[in-house]
Amino acid sequence: MSTPPASAQHRRAHDPLGKFPDSVRAAHQRYLDRGCVESVDVVVMAVVRDHVPKTIVLPSEAPLPDSARLVADLGFDSLAIGETVFFLEDLFKVRITNAEILKVRTVGELRSFVRQKLGAPRAQA
Amino acid sequence: MARTSRSAVVTGLGFITSIGTGRDEVVSRLRSGRGGVVPYDFCGNPNLAVKVAAPVPGFVLDSPSWRDWQWPVAYDLPRETIRGMAPHGVYAFCAIEQALADAGLQAADIGTPDTGLFCASAGSAMMLHHHVAELRESGFERGHPMGVVSSIAGTLNFNLAAHYHITGAVAGFVSACTASSHALGYALDEIRLGRQQRVIVVGAEDLNAETDLPFAAMRALSTNPDPATASRPFDMQRDGFVPTGGAVALVLEAPEVAQSRRARVRAEIVGWGQSADGYSVAMSHPEGAGLQRAMQRALGDAGVDPASLDYVNAHATSTPAGDRSEALALRAVLGSASRTLISSTKGLTGHGLSMAGAMEAAFCMLALEEGFVPGNAHLIDPDPACEGLRLPREATACPSEYVMNNSSGFGGSNVCHIFRRWR
Missing domain, CATH: 3.40.47.10 (Thiolase/Chalcone synthase)
Incomplete structure (x- = not known):
């Protein structure tokens, strides 16, 4: 890869989880450091919650049910799904194809899909 | 409608x-x-x-x-x-x-x-x-x-x-x-x-x-x-x-x-005009020919005589060629002994490119509402091209009726607006 331009070198390091709670940041770090698969779920659920539009009111602390449908229940549009995928790819250093993501419709399916993608056992959906 | x-x-x-x-x-x-x-x-x-x-x-x-x-x-x-x-x-x-x-x-x-x-x-x-x-x-x-x-x-x-x-x-x-x-x-x-x-x-x-x-x-x-x-x-x-x-x-x-709806009115926009230089991709016409036409068109659209202008917020960005050409255009339109006060607020704000016109139009409205004219910050030794133009160094009390804003851009594009105090 070529050397980034001076302006890019000058900029602050990008912190993708900078505005997420400390517990989510710590979970992501546990995954990066030790491959802790339980931590993946914490991050995925936080990322899904972050992409839910403001018009959808969710219980503040209750976990999202696995049955929740990204589009029909959580108000995702196709761009939000694309953003979520792009974000997860960067966080976990994986590549997800369109064909793969088109099969994912619910929170539980996304959770299982990311675990599977990272080589971890499937979550109990 | x-x-x-x-x-x-x-x-x-x-x-x-x-x-x-x-x-x-x-x-x-x-x-x-x-x-x-x-x-x-x-x-x-x-x-x-x-x-x-x-x-x-x-x-x-x-x-x-x-x-x-x-x-x-x-x-x-x-x-x-x-x-x-x-x-x-x-x-x-x-x-x-x-x-x-x-x-x-x-x-x-x-x-x-x-x-x-x-x-x-x-x-x-x-x-x-x-x-x-x-x-x-x-x-x-x-x-x-x-x-x-x-x-x-x-x-x-x-x-x-x-x-x-x-x-x-x-x-x-x-x-x-x-x-x-x-x-x-x-x-x-x-x-x-x-x-x-x-x-x-x-x-x-x-x-x-x-x-x-x-x-x-x-x-x-x-x-x-x-x-x-x-x-x-x-x-x-x-x-x-x-x-x-x-x-x-x-x-x-x-x-x-x-x-x-009984809204409070900040100012009235009574006319505008535009004209291109047809001269250079980046440089203003040396005598500001396009800007002169844009000012005249704005004045004509508003039905306002140049002598009625109390203030002009100039586009002048602090470039050698652009400021000179605008000064010459202002002299041509306002006359050599105009009472109109002129300033460029870019001495304070810098140049905001696409936002400059909206920013300076809004400054004109503040000037109308508040009864003052912003000064030409940092102006010490005026270019001789400005001879006869009234360029206050500092903000000046000035209850205005009509003010004009100038904008010029790449390709020799020029746009001017006339604003009136709301009564």
Whole structure:
């Protein structure tokens, strides 16, 4: 890869989880450091919650049910799904194809899909 | 719809600028002559000749990822809106929120077919560069879903129209340093023609290396490292402009609409004119021929004699050629012994490119409302081309009736507006 331009070198390091709670940041770090698969779920659920539009009111602390449908229940549009995928790819250093993501419709399916993608056992959906 | 008034009124103003992020602060800085130019490190390169700029305090937008951005907590910018924005989209959103509050309007009031949104920016070179580099790195297989709408010219209108559920006329203007003046002029026409009852106009620009340093390659930026003198329009020692970012928003309404809802009117826009130089891609015509025509057309459109102008906010950006050509154009239009006071507020703010016209139009309205004329900051030794022009160094008390704003841009584009004090 070529050397980034001076302006890019000058900029602050990008912190993708900078505005997420400390517990989510710590979970992501546990995954990066030790491959802790339980931590993946914490991050995925936080990322899904972050992409839910403001018009959808969710219980503040209750976990999202696995049955929740990204589009029909959580108000995702196709761009939000694309953003979520792009974000997860960067966080976990994986590549997800369109064909793969088109099969994912619910929170539980996304959770299982990311675990599977990272080589971890499937979550109990 | 029936043809309505010859004019439009401005009922709301919003300022996100280097000299203030609210009306009162901007008035105070225009009166006191305290500018927004500061030492500025664009890219960590000590060899860079450009040492100053005029950033907007309270905003940190120096990353291509919105997740790194910071803006004042008073502005509730939802994730589903910011996800598609460029940095100057954040400025513009905040300026519009301010302008709507100033106009006594709620966001819900503008989601009607009678309300339009005209935006001006050059797009975001920083975002475009970042997203294209990311695409290129993957052989163009993998790109961010919001890469296009957060980068290209039009990013302002795409995002703001969606956020505010605008269903009237929506357009973007890309005529560089005349862009938001074009937006304002066409907004006036939309209202005059009865096509819209209200139009939100916003001009905005990023401030960063990708947007501004290409102008250094044209020798258009000041290399004066002293913030106290780098931007000095009309001065013999001027050596280029100082870049700024931010946004200014205006709410234009048909007079009868504003009156029917008992809105407080800031000023009236009574005419505009435009004309091109037909001369050079980047340089102004040496005698400001196009600008003269634009001023005359604006005066004719408003039905105002040049002698009636109390104040002109000049475009003068502090470049040697541009300021000279505008001075000559002003002399030609106003006459050699004009009483009209003239100043360029870019000595305080720096040059905001696409946002300049909206910003300075709004300054004109503050001058009308508050009864003063901003001064020519840092003007010590006026260019002889300015002979006969009245260029106050400091802000001057001046109850004005008519004021004019000038804008000039690449390709020799010129736009002028005439504003009248509301009674």
